Amino acid sequence: MKDFAALIKTLDSTNKTNTKVAALASYFQKASDSDKVWTIAILSHRRPPRPVNTTLLREWATELANIPLWLFEESYHIVGDLAETIALIIPAGKKETTKSLTAFLEEMLLLKAKNEDEKKAYLHENWRQLGYYERFVFNKLMTGGFRIGISQKLMTRALSKATGIDEDVLAYKLMGDWKPAQITFEVLVLKENPSDYLSKPYPFYLAYAIEDAVEDLGEPTEWFAEHKWDGIRSQVVVRENELFVWSRGEELVTDKYPEFKALVGRIPNGTVLDGEILPFSEGVIGTFNALQTRIGRKNVTKALLTKTPVVLKAYDILEWEGADMRSKPFSERRAVLEKLYTDVKNDLPVLHLSETMQFSSWKAAAAERSRSREVRSEGLMIKRKDSPYLVGRKKGDWWKWKVDPLTIDAVLTYAMRGHGRRSNLFTDYTFALWDTNEDGKRTLVTFAKAYSGLTDSEFKEVDKFIKANTLERFGPVRSVTPELVFEIAFEGIALSKRHKSGVATRFPRILRWRKDKKIQEANTLEDLKSMIP
C-alpha cells in the first residue's frame, strides 16, 4: 500500500504524460504480482464494490473529527472530493502501513458482508493510523475511481513498457470480465490462454472529428460514408453459443439487452459485430433520450422491452468464423458483413445494417450530411475503403463528420462547484430560457445544464461573477443574478416529461459567452421547441 500510495502521489503531482507512464512502469516492475493485478483493476475501473455507503462514511468520519455533520458537508462542498475531505478533516495519523495493497483490498472485499459496528471499527482504526496521503488513497479505494489523468491506454502503455508485451495485445488481454481477486498476473497478463478469450471483445477503433475541409481527405471514391448513429457503440460477440454485449466503456451489458439473445443460433459462432445499439419501434429510430431509459436499468421489465425495444445497427465485423478480421480492408469486412446480413435478416429483425454510401463528390456527401437529422443521425462517418480496424483513437482512416450542433442563447441562473481539478470553482452551470406564463409575464425556465466549453480564464471570470452575484445558496448550488448570456450548443432535442421545460437536449455544452447580449435578448422556450423535428 505504501508503494501504491507513493505511486498515486507521483501520478497526481505531475502533468507530464511521460513522467506518469514512467512512474507507473517502474511501479509495475517492482510491485508484487497480486498488487499489480489490483493496480490494473483499479486503473481500469474494476474496483471492488463499495463496502460502506458514503452516508455512513461521512457520519463516521465526522465522529472521528469531532465536528458537526453540517460542517463536514460544507467542507465537502468546498473540497469537492469525498475521499480527500475525509483525509483532511481527521487529525493526522503517524504510522506508515506495512500492509500490501492486496491485503487492503481483500479486507475491503470481506468488509462488505460485515455488520455496521465492525465496518466502523475497521474504518476508524485505519483512519487513525494512516498518514494523510495513505488515508486519502485508502478512502479512494473505498469510494471510487481515481481521477488522476491515467487512462486505460496510458496504463496499458506503462504495463507494456514493464513487461515487453505489445500494447495492443495487452489492451485485448485486459478487456473483458475478469475479477482481480480471482486472477493471477500470470494468467491475466503473461499467459496465452485461448479459453479466456471466449467473452472478449476487441478494443474499439475510434474516429477523430474532421476539423479542416473534408476535401482534404482526397479522392471521395476512396471512401465509404455512413450515417453516424446516435446510440450506444457496442460489440456483440457470439462464441460457443454464448452472447456477450460490450459497450464502448468496456462494460459487459449483455443482460440489459435481452433482444440480442436472438442472435445466438442464427449467426454462426465465432462472430463479433461492431455497431450501434439504437431504440427502434414501429419502423423508426427513436431518440437517445428514449434509449436512456434502457441504459440505467439492470432489470429489464417486459413493459420496458415493449415500450423501448432496441436493435443493433451493425457497421463492421471484427471476427468471422473465429478468425480476427481486423487487418483486412474495410471493404472486405463489409462484404462479409453484408452477406451475413442478407442471409439472416428475415429471421433477425433485431439486426440492422448501417448502409454504406459512395459519393462521386464531397459536395454530394455534404448534401447527404445535411439530411442527417431527418434520418436521426448525427452526421456522417467517413471510412477509408482499404482501412484496417485499428485500436483506440487513431487519425487517418476513420473520420466523423457531424452536422453542426443546434444552438440557442440562454441565461445563466444556477451554478455549482466543479469536481476534481475544478473543485472550488463554480464551473457547473444551469441555463434558462424565457417563457411567458398565463398572465403574460416573462419568466426564466431552466432547460439545460452544461459544464464544458469555456476556457480556464473564462471559467475564472464567470466564477468571480457568481461569487459576487449569489442570490441564494442551497448546499453546493447557488442561484445567481440573471445577467450572463451564453450560446449553448446541443446535438439533439426531444420532448420530455422528465424535464421542467418539457424538452430534453442531448449533450448540451457552452459554445461561447455572449458578452454582447443582454438577458432580454436570450431565446425563448418556444424558440427551443420549434427546433424539435
Place this chain on the structure above:
Amino acid sequence: MKQPLLVFNDKGIYCAQADVYLDPWKPVEKAIITHGHSDHSRWGHKQYITHHRNIPIIKHRLGAITVSGKEWGETFQINGVTFSLHPAGHIVGASQVRVSYKGEVWVFTGDYKIEDDGVATPFESVKCHTFITECTFGLPAFKWMPQETVMADINDWWSANKADGNTSILFGYSLGKAQRLLKHLDPGIGPILTHGAIENMTEVIRPMVEMPKTRLITKDSKKEDFKGAIVLAPPSAHGSTWIRKMVPYVTASASGWMTFRGARRRRAIDKGFVLSDHCDWDGLLQSVAASGCEKVIATHGYTDIFARYLRELGYDARTEKTQFEGELAEMETTKETQANA
C-alpha cells in the same frame, strides 16, 4: 442605541469616536494599517499610521505618503480612544489593532498566523470583548504542518530536483511568503535566484531580517546559472515566457490553498507545499478562545461557516462584508489574493 465602537461602512472599518479607519479600501483622512499587502494598505489616504517595520514596505509599494510609525504595544490616543498595535505574525511588520474606549476593548486582527515563522514578529494574543478576525482558512479541512517539516520537504524537493538535473521554481507571493521561504532555504544545496519583484521587496526587508543571499535573474543570466538552483518567483510568473530559459525545470507553489489537490492541478503546478501565513482551523479557534472575547466578527474567508460554528460553541458571532480578499477570490484569480494565501 449606543453606536458600536467600530462599524463597517463603505470605506472600511470605522471608529466614529476617533474618526479613523482600519485598513480602509477607499481613500480616507486617517488610516491605521495592519500590514503591507495591497488589499489592506491601499493608496490615497491622507495620513497612515502603522508599525514602523511596515513603513519601508508600504513606502516601497505606495511611494510618497504621510506615515507615522508605532512600536508594539505603544498606546496612542485619538479623541479619547486608545489605540495600540500588537504583532500578528502574518508578515514583517504585520499588526493587530487594539481599540479601547471607556473600558470596552475591540481587536482587529488584520491577517495573522500563530506559528512563529522566524521572519515576522510572533503573534501575541490580546484580550478583548469583541474580536474581529479574518478566517481565510476557516474550514476544518485546513490543518498546517509545522514550518520545520514543510521547509525540510521543500529543501528535499530542491535537492532531488538538482540531482535530476532540473531547476526548481518555487512560486510564492513577493511580499511575505518569498522572504519566509528564503529565510529557511538551505543555501548549501545551491544558488537561490530571484524574480525582480521578489528581489526588490526582499531588499526592502533585508535590513530587518537576516536572510540567505539571492541573485537577481536578468536578461544576461545564462543557462548554466540555473543549474541546481532554486528560483523564487511570484505566482504570476507561472506560464510566462520568463521561465522558459530555465528548462528543464519543475514547479511548486507554497500556499495554504495547496491543501486541495484540485488547486494545484488546476494551476498545472508539479508540486504543492502547504505553507500559509494565515491561521489554520485550529489556529483560528485557539486565538478566538485566547482573546477571551464574547463577540466575534468574521471578515474575510469562509465567514458564514466559521461564524456558524462559533455560534454553536456559544459565541455571539456574525459576519461582515469587507473588501479584503475573501470569498471573492477564494482560490486565486488576482495577484492580490496571493497576498492572502
